[in-house]
Amino acid sequence: MSQCILTSCILKIALDTPLNALFDYRWNAAADAGADAAAPLPQVGQLALVPFGRREVMGLIVGVSDSTDVPAAKLKDVLAVRSQLAPLSEQWLALAAFAADYYQRPLGEVALPGLPKNLRVLTTVALDRAIKKLGKLADAHDGTPLNMPALNPAQQEAADAIGGAQGFKPTLLYGVTGSGKTEVYLQACAQVLAREDDAQILILVPEINLTPQLEGNIRARFPGVMLATLHSSLSEGERMLHWLAAHQGQARIVLGTRLAILASLPKLKLIVIDEEHDPSYKQQEGLRYSARDLAVWRAWQLQIPIVLGSATPSLESWHHAQTGRYRKLELRERAVRNAVLPRVKILDMERDKPKDGLTSHLVAALKLRMERGEQSLLFLNRRGYSPVICCESCGWISNCTRCTSFMVLHKPEHRLRCHHCSLELRIPRHCPTCGNVDLQPLGRGTQRVEEGLQQLFPEARILRIDADSTRKKGSAQEAFDTVHRGEVDILIGTQMVAKGHDFKKLTLVGILNPDTALFSQDYRASERLFAQLMQVAGRAGRAAQTEGGSVSEVLIQTRYARHPLYDAVVNHDYDHFATTLLEERAQAALPPYLFQALLRAEAPELATAIEFLQAAKECMEHPQVTINDPIPMSMTRVYNVDRAQLLLESASRPALQAFLKEWLAELRAMKTRVKWSLEVDPLDI
Ligand code: ADP
Ligand code: ZN
Ligand code: ZN
Numbered sequence: 035m036s037q038c039i040l041t042s043c044i045l046k047i048a049l050d051t052p053l054n055a056l057f058d059y060r061w062n063a064a065a066d067a068g069a070d071a072a073a074p075l076p077q078v079g080q081l082a083l084v085p086f087g088r089r090e091v092m093g094l095i096v097g098v099s100d101s102t103d104v105p106a107a108k109l110k111d112v113l114a115v116r117s118q119l120a121p122l123s124e125q126w127l128a129l130a131a132f133a134a135d136y137y138q139r140p141l142g143e144v145a146l147p148g149l150p151k152n153l154r155v156l157t158t159v160a161l162d163r164a165i166k167k168l169g170k171l172a173d174a175h176d177g178t179p180l181n182m183p184a185l186n187p188a189q190q191e192a193a194d195a196i197g198g199a200q201g202f203k204p205t206l207l208y209g210v211t212g213s214g215k216t217e218v219y220l221q222a223c224a225q226v227l228a229r230e231d232d233a234q235i236l237i238l239v240p241e242i243n244l245t246p247q248l249e250g251n252i253r254a255r256f257p258g259v260m261l262a263t264l265h266s267s268l269s270e271g272e273r274m275l276h277w278l279a280a281h282q283g284q285a286r287i288v289l290g291t292r293l294a295i296l297a298s299l300p301k302l303k304l305i306v307i308d309e310e311h312d313p314s315y316k317q318q319e320g321l322r323y324s325a326r327d328l329a330v331w332r333a334w335q336l337q338i339p340i341v342l343g344s345a346t347p348s349l350e351s352w353h354h355a356q357t358g359r360y361r362k363l364e365l366r367e368r369a370v371r372n373a374v375l376p377r378v379k380i381l382d383m384e385r386d387k388p389k390d391g392l393t394s395h396l397v398a399a400l401k402l403r404m405e406r407g408e409q410s411l412l413f414l415n416r417r418g419y420s421p422v423i424c425c426e427s428c429g430w431i432s433n434c435t436r437c438t439s440f441m442v443l444h445k446p447e448h449r450l451r452c453h454h455c456s457l458e459l460r461i462p463r464h465c466p467t468c469g470n471v472d473l474q475p476l477g478r479g480t481q482r483v484e485e486g487l488q489q490l491f492p493e494a495r496i497l498r499i500d501a502d503s504t505r506k507k508g509s510a511q512e513a514f515d516t517v518h519r520g521e522v523d524i525l526i527g528t529q530m531v532a533k534g535h536d537f538k539k540l541t542l543v544g545i546l547n548p549d550t551a552l553f554s555q556d557y558r559a560s561e562r563l564f565a566q567l568m569q570v571a572g573r574a575g576r577a578a579q580t581e582g583g584s585v586s587e588v589l590i591q592t593r594y595a596r597h598p599l600y601d602a603v604v605n606h607d608y609d610h611f612a613t614t615l616l617e618e619r620a621q622a623a624l625p626p627y628l629f630q631a632l633l634r635a636e637a638p639e640l641a642t643a644i645e646f647l648q649a650a651k652e653c654m655e656h657p658q659v660t661i662n663d664p665i666p667m668s669m670t671r672v673y674n675v676d677r678a679q680l681l682l683e684s685a686s687r688p689a690l691q692a693f694l695k696e697w698l699a700e701l702r703a704m705k706t707r708v709k710w711s712l713e714v715d716p717l718d719i
Contacts, residue, residue, distance in 0.1 A: 043075055045112060046097030048142035049086060054702065055140070057093070058102040059084050059112045067114040068158050076112075079121030081153060083113040092154035094145050096127065116153065118162055120282065126298050129332055133296075137714050138694050139321050147320070148296035152274035168279055171260065177227035177286060179255050185217060192218045192363040196304075197225025199339035204330055204360045206310075206351050207343040210606070211572020212536075214369030215343045216248065219306045220255050222341065226304045227259065227286060233303035234280070237289045238325060240312030242267055243510050244534045245289060248308070252287055264290035264297055267507065292317060292325035295332070303338050305329050309534055310342035310351060311565050313717055322713045345572060345608070346565035349619065352612045353626045372578035376543065376571055376586035378604045382595040390486035391478045396544045396589050397490065403542050404494060404523055408584055410542040412483060412526045413570045417500040418442035418451070419482045420475030425465035431476075438671045443475050444502065445485070455673035480526050483546065487524060499527040532570035538577040541584040543570055549592055552599065555668065556718065557624055560599055564611055567603045625715075629687045631694055632716040633680040633701075636709045640666055640676035646708040647680040653704075654697050658689035681719060 042062035049057055059082070063073045076082065080095045090113060102109065130145040137144070153161070185193060196205055196218065209215045223235050237252075239245055242265045252261055262276040262285035279285035281298040288297055292315050307315070307326050315326040326342065333340035342351050342360070355362040368374060386393040392400075403410045422440040424431040432441040434452040441450035441459065450459045464471045475482065484498045497516060504510035510530070516522055520539050525531060551563040567590070575586025590600060602611035620627050633650060635643040647664030655661070660683045667677040684690035698712065 044099045044102045044109075045076060045082060045095050046099060047082060047084060047093035047112075048096050048140070048145055049084075049091055049093045050142045050146035051086075052140060052143065056096060056142075057084070057086075058104045058109065059093075060102075060109045061112040061115065065111040065113075068117060069115065073117070076115045076117070077121045079123065079127055081116040081119065081149075083116075083154075085110050085113065092146065092149075094122070094127075094142065096141065114158070116158075116161065118158065118165060119153070120300075122281075122298050123300050125335060126300075128335060129328070130296070132331060132335075133321070133323055133328055136691070137321055137323055138698055138712055144296075144321055148293065150270065150274040150277045152270050153277075164275060164278060165282075168275065168282060168284055171279075171284070175258070175260070175284075175286075177224070177231075177256065177259055179220070179224040179227075180257060181255065182221060182224065183217060185221060186214070186367075186369060188365050188367070189214050189218050189221075189369065192365065193221035193225070195361075195363055196339060196341045197222035201339070202334045202337045203339040204333065204354070205339065205341045206347055206355045206360045206362045207341050207365070208347055208355070208362055208608075209343065209345060209365030210368065210375060211345045211569065212368040212370070212373060212375075212576045213345070213365035215308070215365065216251060217369065218365070219308070219341065219343070220251065223252075223287065223304065223306075224255070227256070230301075230303060232283060232301045233286065234283065234299045234301040235287050235304045235306065236294065236297065236299055236302060236329075237287065237306040238294060238308065238315070238329065239289070239291060239534065240309045240314040241530075241533055242291055243514065243530060244308075245291070246511055246514075247534070247536065249289055252289065256287065259286045260284050261287045261289060264288060264294035266291065266293065292323075295323075295325040295328050302332070302336055305333050305338065305340040307340070307342045309344055309569075311344045311346050311348040312533065313562065316717050318717075322711075322716075324715060327715070346568045347608075347612070349561055349612060349616055350626045353616060356616075368576070370576065370578050373576055374579070374586075375606055376541075376574040376588045378571055378588040378590065378606070380595045380600050380604060381589050381591045383591050383593050384595070388591065390490070391483055391546060392486065392490070392544075393591055396591060399542055399544070399587060399589060400491070400524065403584060404491060406541075406582075406584055408541040409517070409520070409522060409537065409539045410524045410544065411531060411537070411540055411570070411573055412487075412524065412544045412546060413528075413532055414478070414480050414483055414526065414546040415528050415532075415566070416477075416479045416547070417481070417502055417528055418453075418479035419445040419485075420479055421477045423450070423461075423473050423475050425468060425470050425473055427470045427472075428465060428468040430465050430467040436671070436674045438669050442479065445475075445481055447502070454669065478547070480528060483526050487526070491524065494523040495521060496524045496526065497522045499525065499531050501528070501530070504530070529566065532566055532573070534569075535573060536576055537573050540574050540576070541586045543574045543588045545570060545588065545590045548590065549594055552594060552597060557619075557622070558717065561615055564599055564602065564608075568606070568608065571603065623683075623685075627685075629684050629690050630716055630719070631682045631690060632713045632719055633682070634667070634677060634711050634713070635664075635679070636675045636677050637707070638675060640670065640678060643676055643678040643708055646704075646706050646710065647678055649704065650697075650701055650710075651680060653700050654693070656684075656689065656693040658686050659684045659693045679719070 046056045134141040134144040262279045354360040420443045437454045551559045571588040637643040651661045662681040664680045
């Protein structure tokens with residue numbers, strides 16, 4: 035039999051387009067810019083540059099075949115295959131395929147945006163150079179940890195259980211704030227790295243601001259290990275190198291934010307999800323995936339251990355721990371000797387009327403910290419000076435002309451800003467309706483609190499950390515460093531400061547205005563508020579109490595001093611609170627006892643969006659799926675577009691998934707100018 039060398043074939047390629055299809059292209063060695071005549075056939079998992087419309091785009095090869103239904107005259111040639119790059123593994127392709135299937139998106143829209151842009155635009159030479167550069171770095175490769183502190187027995191037990199686990203073992207590491215979860219992760223990592231020379235570990239954190247702290251810890255402990263970071267503030271060049279280091283198995287530890295869940299990690303042996311309850315793990319636009327949920331799937335697929343850590347686990351994970359699907363490990367105490375959880379007190383604003391937003395009790399507590407040279411943190415989850423300005427003589431208020439929202443006063447920037455559509459206006463000198471020059475700020479944001487504090491404590495070093503104060507690249511890190519160096523007396527911040535940070539000199543946390551969330555229509559609001567309060571409270575008293583130093587304290591200013599949620603915070607009682615919430619969810623048939631999907635529609639007129647959703651509701655049914663009536667979204671208009679939603683619910687996830695697949699095919703076939711999108715497992719409804 036004579037040997038036949040194939041020089042051409044048909045490639046099935048996934049492209050980053052909303053079209054739910056794969057595209058056929060012809061490959062032949064002669065036409066491939068990067069190949070010679072004897073080049074092997076392209077493989078599944080490789081990337082290929084192809085003509086698409088008028089553009090050249092990068093696609094992912096998902097099939098190699100010798101035939102196609104596309105007529106020869108219409109079939110286009112592949113321009114080049116990135117053959118110097120190892121193909122993405124079968125497991126990675128399966129992960130992308132699962133995500134595409136579960137979140138009901140085309141494969142290309144899931145697989146390609148996760149890859150570094152430079153893979154698409156770099157010339158072959160530049161790519162070769164990057165690969166070579168990494169090859170040199172890799173020679174360092176040594177997993178021996180340094181300076182590991184002795185763990186307490188609970189930490190040791192947890193580290194051994196996680197580090198020694200084999201197979202798919204999801205673990206919920208439920209440890210109070212400051213209990214030393216990070217050390218547990220690091221020692222579990224050390225065990226895995228010591229056991230397998232080429233093992234890779236993926237560690238996810240919810241916020242980009244938390245990466246430097248952990249990166250520093252990892253580098254200090256594992257100086258010989260290549261660490262790659264993946265998050266949105268890397269330059270394209272860095273991102274490419276880090277991605278490649280992970281893809282080629284050189285990076286042994288990959289630390290990233292939610293987007294890192296789609297990194298290519300051929301030797302992945304352990305996944306760590308820190309602060310697993312954090313809503314930031316959910317992508318809120320485009321492919322609305324949950325990085326935490328995908329991580330659990332990925333661990334299952336690879337049959338490797340995964341640890342989900344939190345002081346306030348999500349109810350989903352808590353539920354899994356209660357039903358035995360996850361193993362629960364507990365750290366009940368703070369790790370640092372003589373560091374204890376702070377004392378939480380409720381300050382009744384009906385009795386102690388606040389001045390400039392601060393009750394006299396809180397002012398006295400701040401003063402005491404100032405005198406003792408200790409740090410305080412004031413938490414207010416609202417940036418800007420005041421959420422609205424108004425005219426007291428005619429009732430005019432600063433509405434956004436494009437959204438169902440207010441224009442927020444930003445005093446230092448001399449602007450009114452809409453936080454939803456980014457409209458910016460100069461602060462009007464007089465009321466646009468009646469000419470009154472005395473316009474008043476209503477309510478209080480971080481800038482206004484800062485102003486009040488400066489008057490109250492002129493000598494204090496006050497620092498505000500929020501999205502406005504940290505717009506410049508690197509400025510957030512600079513601000514956090516200033517706090518760590520002890521150059522700040524009073525820190526004011528939004529949720530940016532509430533999470534994960536290990537501020538060692540902080541002995542007081544004041545929480546200014548948490549009440550609004552108590553009465554939200556969103557059934558998740560109390561779960562979130564509780565987690566947020568516990569997390570921000572957890573920033574206090576992380577170091578050992580010093581002689582003559584203050585007992586660490588958390589003071590919550592509220593008008594609803596008797597609310598049971600605050601009771602639970604006072605008692606640091608997550609268990610009871612979570613159990614009660616879960617009972618309520620079970621009774622009301624809400625997640626995690628029920629599965630949801632949300633269809634959103636946008637149109638210039640609300641009626642058009644509702645009409646589309648009504649048609650969507652009526653076009654199909656399923657005995658196990660409830661389709662609710664279309665309703666306007668709670669913030670109906672954003673940037674001149676009206677938005678409405680349709681909620682689908684089912685007690686069976688498979689039934690809901692099966693229904694969605696068929697239903698979406700129908701919706702895609704509908705002729706409509708309404709922009710619509712589907713979200714599976716929505717967080718905000
Ligand atoms: P968590 O993530 O649980 O809130 P961290 O991991 O930030 O807590 O740890 C809190 C503090 O405790 C850190 O300053 C850390 O260095 C310290 N720590 C952790 N484990 C130990 C230990 N075994 N001995 C002494 N200090 C520890
Ligand atoms: Zn007026
Ligand atoms: Zn607006």
